[in-house]
Amino acid sequence: MMEGKEKLLIIGNGMAPGRMLEYLIAEDSNRYSIEIFNAEPRVNYNRLMLSPVLTGEKKYTDIITHDDHWYEQNNIKLHKATPIASIDTSVKTITTSKGETHEYSKLVIATGSVPFVIPVPGADLSGVMVYRDLDDVDNMIKAASGGGRAVVIGGGLLGLEAAAGLHEQGMSVTVVHLADTLMEKQLDSAAGFLLKESMSEKGIDIITGANTQQIVGSETVSAVVLEDGRQIDCELVVMAVGIKPSAGLAKDAGLDVHRGIVVDDTLLTSEKDVYALGECVEHNSVVYGLVAPLYEMAKVLASQLLQQPGQYTGSTTSAKLKVSGVDLFSAGDFLDNDRREEIVLRDAKEGIYKRLVIEGDKLCGIVLYGDTADSAWYFDLLRRGETITEFRDTLIFGQAYQGAGLVDPSAAVAALPDDAEICGCNGICKSSIVESITTHKLSTLDEVRSHTKASSSCGTCTGLVEQLMSLTLGDTYQPSAITPMCGCTGLGHDDVRRLIRTHSLQTIPAVMQTLEWSSSCGCAKCRPALNYYLVCEWPEHYKDDYQSRFINERVHANIQKDGTFSVVPRMWGGMTSADELRAIADVVDKFNVPAVKVTGGQRIDLLGIEKEQLPEVWKDLGKVGFVSGHAYAKGLRTVKTCVGDTWCRFGTQDSTGLGIRLEKTLWGSWTPAKVKLAVSGCPRNCAEATCKDIGVICVDSGYDLHFAGAAGLDIKGTEVLGHVSSEDEVVSHIAALLQMYREQGHYLERIYKWARRVGVDVVKQQIMDDESNRNQLMARFFASQKVAQVDPWEQRGKGLHAYEFAPLKATKLQVVA
Amino acid sequence: MKKQHWVRVAQLADIPVRGARRLKYQGTTIALFRTVDNTVYAIGDQCPHKGGPLSQGIVHDNCVTCPLHNWVISLETGEAQGADEGQVSVYLVKIEEDTVLIDVSNHVEPEPAGIQSIPVSIS
Numbered sequence: 001m002m003e004g005k006e007k008l009l010i011i012g013n014g015m016a017p018g019r020m021l022e023y024l025i026a027e028d029s030n031r032y033s034i035e036i037f038n039a040e041p042r043v044n045y046n047r048l049m050l051s052p053v054l055t056g057e058k059k060y061t062d063i064i065t066h067d068d069h070w071y072e073q074n075n076i077k078l079h080k081a082t083p084i085a086s087i088d089t090s091v092k093t094i095t096t097s098k099g100e101t102h103e104y105s106k107l108v109i110a111t112g113s114v115p116f117v118i119p120v121p122g123a124d125l126s127g128v129m130v131y132r133d134l135d136d137v138d139n140m141i142k143a144a145s146g147g148g149r150a151v152v153i154g155g156g157l158l159g160l161e162a163a164a165g166l167h168e169q170g171m172s173v174t175v176v177h178l179a180d181t182l183m184e185k186q187l188d189s190a191a192g193f194l195l196k197e198s199m200s201e202k203g204i205d206i207i208t209g210a211n212t213q214q215i216v217g218s219e220t221v222s223a224v225v226l227e228d229g230r231q232i233d234c235e236l237v238v239m240a241v242g243i244k245p246s247a248g249l250a251k252d253a254g255l256d257v258h259r260g261i262v263v264d265d266t267l268l269t270s271e272k273d274v275y276a277l278g279e280c281v282e283h284n285s286v287v288y289g290l291v292a293p294l295y296e297m298a299k300v301l302a303s304q305l306l307q308q309p310g311q312y313t314g315s316t317t318s319a320k321l322k323v324s325g326v327d328l329f330s331a332g333d334f335l336d337n338d339r340r341e342e343i344v345l346r347d348a349k350e351g352i353y354k355r356l357v358i359e360g361d362k363l364c365g366i367v368l369y370g371d372t373a374d375s376a377w378y379f380d381l382l383r384r385g386e387t388i389t390e391f392r393d394t395l396i397f398g399q400a401y402q403g404a405g406l407v408d409p410s411a412a413v414a415a416l417p418d419d420a421e422i423c424g425c426n427g428i429c430k431s432s433i434v435e436s437i438t439t440h441k442l443s444t445l446d447e448v449r450s451h452t453k454a455s456s457s458c459g460t461c462t463g464l465v466e467q468l469m470s471l472t473l474g475d476t477y478q479p480s481a482i483t484p485m486c487g488c489t490g491l492g493h494d495d496v497r498r499l500i501r502t503h504s505l506q507t508i509p510a511v512m513q514t515l516e517w518s519s520s521c522g523c524a525k526c527r528p529a530l531n532y533y534l535v536c537e538w539p540e541h542y543k544d545d546y547q548s549r550f551i552n553e554r555v556h557a558n559i560q561k562d563g564t565f566s567v568v569p570r571m572w573g574g575m576t577s578a579d580e581l582r583a584i585a586d587v588v589d590k591f592n593v594p595a596v597k598v599t600g601g602q603r604i605d606l607l608g609i610e611k612e613q614l615p616e617v618w619k620d621l622g623k624v625g626f627v628s629g630h631a632y633a634k635g636l637r638t639v640k641t642c643v644g645d646t647w648c649r650f651g652t653q654d655s656t657g658l659g660i661r662l663e664k665t666l667w668g669s670w671t672p673a674k675v676k677l678a679v680s681g682c683p684r685n686c687a688e689a690t691c692k693d694i695g696v697i698c699v700d701s702g703y704d705l706h707f708a709g710a711a712g713l714d715i716k717g718t719e720v721l722g723h724v725s726s727e728d729e730v731v732s733h734i735a736a737l738l739q740m741y742r743e744q745g746h747y748l749e750r751i752y753k754w755a756r757r758v759g760v761d762v763v764k765q766q767i768m769d770d771e772s773n774r775n776q777l778m779a780r781f782f783a784s785q786k787v788a789q790v791d792p793w794e795q796r797g798k799g800l801h802a803y804e805f806a807p808l809k810a811t812k813l814q815v816v817a
Numbered sequence: 818m819k820k821q822h823w824v825r826v827a828q829l830a831d832i833p834v835r836g837a838r839r840l841k842y843q844g845t846t847i848a849l850f851r852t853v854d855n856t857v858y859a860i861g862d863q864c865p866h867k868g869g870p871l872s873q874g875i876v877h878d879n880c881v882t883c884p885l886h887n888w889v890i891s892l893e894t895g896e897a898q899g900a901d902e903g904q905v906s907v908y909l910v911k912i913e914e915d916t917v918l919i920d921v922s923n924h925v926e927p928e929p930a931g932i933q934s935i936p937v938s939i940s
């Protein structure tokens with residue numbers, strides 16, 4: 001070592017100090033005598049490229065950034081496999097784990113960060129790994145050599161790259177992710193959804209909203225168990241849930257450490273002559289986990305060490321995922337707030353989603369999926385804070401875009417395959433409509449109806465048929481104006497429902513992407529509607545979107561004007577018993593229920609109950625067999641009955657029994673709006689069946705079926721559906737009617753309005769005259785009942801969604817100046 | 818500047834995404850919301866219209882729709898949106914290591930610095 005030179009020691013030999021040394025040496029290679037200490041037993045390499053090493057695209061030697069020769073040439077002494085154990089700032093020395101002490105005049109701490117390991121039981125089993133350095137990659141490749149199954153915990157950048165790599169190595173891989181969407185820190189939920197689709201297409205299983213409870217195995221890992229009880233068998237677990245700055249060494253030395261080692265704009269720590277650099281640093285309360293900001297720091301630190309000007313003022317970061325076939329980019333801050341506006345472009349066919357967030361006249365957030373060609377341009381606009389007012393209208397189309405252009409609202413229809421069914425009633429597919437239009441030179445909707453039968457039955461496909469006409473005939477055809485569902489789309493309810501079916505769309509984000517929604521996550525109008533349409537279409541596997549439901553349906557009680565709730569248990573057909581009444585009386589006493597009322601629907605309402613008390617109230621009511629009366633639901637409400645032939649001198653049939661049977665058969669499934677029934681024992685009609693959504697009037701020869709009555713905002717007598725002679729037929733016809741309404745009704749449209757729209761005669765014909773259609777409708781209804789007939793009160797009495805009701809306690813108060 | 822008064826109220830995971838929790842604090846109820854992009858907001862739980870419990874509404878973008886008569890309230894400013902007029906109080910929120918804190922300085926007299934226990938419940 002040359003005498004007189006200042007001594008620069010560096011702890012950690014990662015990417016940040018590698019870059020810093022390059023700057024330093026390029027300026028002045030003689031100023032310092034430099035020694036660098038690294039825990040890893042090797043030279044410096046490009047950590048980002050570990051993912052290509054894991055997939056097998058690259059070897060370790062390909063990713064070395066500074067080899068032994070480089071250190072020699074630049075007179076830098078590299079101590080490999082030499083972790084530093086302590087720093088003593090009072091005498092300006094550092095000590096290695098072997099006890100050797102070195103003096104410094106300037107010290108740089110660049111210890112990077114360490115993977116965070118979630119402290120679940122089994123986290124220490126063999127076969128549980130992290131993803132940080134070359135040794136981890138070597139271990140993973142070794143573990144993958146026999147194929148087998150792997151679980152990656154964490155669906156962020158690192159986790160997904162690990163998953164893709166292990167998949168490439170021949171393992172079957174499941175990613176378990178806590179949040180509802182992948183990479184939620186970098187992507188909004190719409191892009192997260194597309195990413196999930198792409199990963200699944202590759203053959204990687206993704207489970208979101210999944211909390212890992214434990215890892216099981218005797219010596220080595222054998223499965224991951226989730227909080228909901230699911231168990232995923234595997235031989236390898238990779239934890240990639242996040243990183244934390246390695247700041248322990250600095251903290252022990254008495255430096256100011258918060259989340260990371262705190263530095264000022266010159267990268268100086270709280271201690272004289274001690275700098276920090278890279279992922280271990282916290283600057284202005286920010287800790288970075290990507291390499292670009294570290295390179296900016298590296299440049300500033302090199303200047304500082306050379307006593308040149310230069311300040312680090314923080315960085316704007318952007319993220320990309322290095323998984324082949326997946327193009328995504330995100331940068332800046334894309335959270336919503338009042339000062340911000342968003343521009344969204346979706347191209348369903350190409351799987352493209354772009355969202356730009358604008359604040360004032362500047363771009364402040366970017367999310368691109370599927371097409372990232374303009375990422376550099378956008379990022380540049382963002383970083384430079386350029387005013388975008390002048391080209392705001394065309395900004396979303398990218399740098400190369402010239403001229404105006406709007407997203408075509410009929411794109412979703414154009415994209416349908418030829419054999420997609422357009423008219424469900426008559427089984428007519430897209431190509432036969434288009435062919436008819438061209439061969440018969442059809443130009444009006446009526447002509448198309450008479451030639452193809454499409455749109456001639458229930459009429460719910462009219463919008464789609466019209467769109468096909470304008471696609472085929474061009475501007476000469478002007479489709480009738482459709483009222484869009486809401487401000488987020490140009491499509492009407494019918495079109496959305498049919499497209500959900502023909503495109504087989506199974507989640508709210510899938511609908512929004514494929515049908516090119518113009519907002520990123522919908523609004524309070526479309527979300528509940530879409531949720532219902534999906535529940536109805538895919539009863540067995542659609543996962544209800546809790547947060548898209550109105551409060552009453554979320555907590556299974558009716559909210560009151562003062563924020564309390566009312567509870568209406570089911571009183572089947574209006575019948576009750578001493579036991580039931582006693583249970584109600586006990587609940588009223590025990591919970592001090594302020595009001596008890598007989599409702600207009602032949603039941604008893606307990607009003608004014610605090611939200612916290614609901615599960616307990618339900619538990620007590622459940623003890624005598626009470627279940628939810630769904631007084632809050634878009635679903636079956638009450639079935640009113642009269643006493644019927646059991647008691648009444650005019651009664652012709654067992655109207656009470658039939659009412660109870662109908663109620664027990666029909667409760668559960670969601671419907672577009674609420675549904676109320678009544679069964680009267682004779683035409684005197686004491687149960688008021690002729691103003692209900694569905695009514696039955698018993699007569700000597702059997703049962704008159706009624707529907708489409710109203711006695712609320714509108715008053716309207718029912719229409720006659722038809723006559724049947726047995727109770728069984730009453731049930732089958734009503735189940736079919738209800739299903740037809742479920743499949744065609746617009747969200748919030750009561751039965752009488754739906755019947756007016758599609759035609760009372762169409763309904764009659766399809767239910768009364770078309771037996772096979774009736775049987776199919778009925779079968780679909782009962783398929784959905786299979787999963788829907790679960791008493792929500794019982795579930796909540798047992799603890800489901802307890803957080804919704806139960807108070808949390810005891811937190812501390814902190815006063816900050 | 819007025820002293821800030823931070824209360825630890827929940828873990829981030831306690832508040833469902835696009836959902837809300839209630840916090841009963843010194844006689845009033847504060848509503849905590851978590852939006853789709855994981856931002857947490859805290860505002861008074863009483864709708865400026867007729868006092869409806871905003872915590873029970875549907876959360877969309879950075880707004881909540883009141884469950885009683887559908888007023889839309891900005892979670893950021895507490896202001897009613899569209900043609901409706903009115904405002905609820907907003908509280909500063911910060912998240913430290915997944916712990917959610919809110920500034921309740923409008924509720925309490927400034928206290929000497931330090932940490933003390935105050936019973937707070939959220940449901």
Ligand code: SRM
Pocket residue numbers: 558559560566568597598599600601602603604605631637638676710711712713714750
């Ligand atoms: C409790 C009850 C009044 C009573 O004390 O008797 C009642 C109470 C409410 N009705 Fe009703 N309706 C009640 C029977 C009726 C009836 C009569 C019936 O069911 O035989 C009607 C006329 C028939 C009908 O449904 O059309 C009725 C027509 C309405 C309407 C108008 C619906 C329409 O489309 O025209 C609404 C508003 C709505 O649903 O949008 C409504 C809405 C409401 C709501 C849920 C208002 C709300 O959204 O908060 C009320 C809840 C009060 C509460 O906090 O519990 N209520 N409501 C009755 C409960 C019956 C039950 O046992 O479930």
Ligand SMILES: Cc1cc2nc3c(=O)[nH]c(=O)nc-3n(C[C@H](O)[C@H](O)[C@H](O)COP(=O)(O)OP(=O)(O)OC[C@H]3O[C@@H](n4cnc5c(N)ncnc54)[C@H](O)[C@@H]3O)c2cc1C
Pocket residue numbers: 011012013014015016017037038039040047048049050051082083084085110111112113131132133158246249277278279280288289290291292294320322
């Ligand atoms: C698999 C993977 C893929 C990534 N992909 C990307 C990407 O695509 N884009 C991107 O921007 N970023 C990516 N990153 C992040 C990027 O690699 C880091 O931001 C960057 O490497 C951090 O540099 P650093 O110098 O601060 O720390 P590191 O590179 O972590 O270096 C720290 C070094 O210090 C050593 N050390 C720690 N403590 C001591 C001690 N007491 N004594 C001696 N030595 C010690 C460590 O062993 C380590 O070698 C990726 C990271 C990984 C793991």
Ligand code: SF4
Pocket residue numbers: none
């Ligand atoms: S009639 Fe009006 S006030 Fe009475 S319960 Fe029905 S909705 Fe409420």
Ligand code: FES
Pocket residue numbers: 864865866867868869883884885886887888
């Ligand atoms: S109380 Fe909120 S809208 Fe009426």
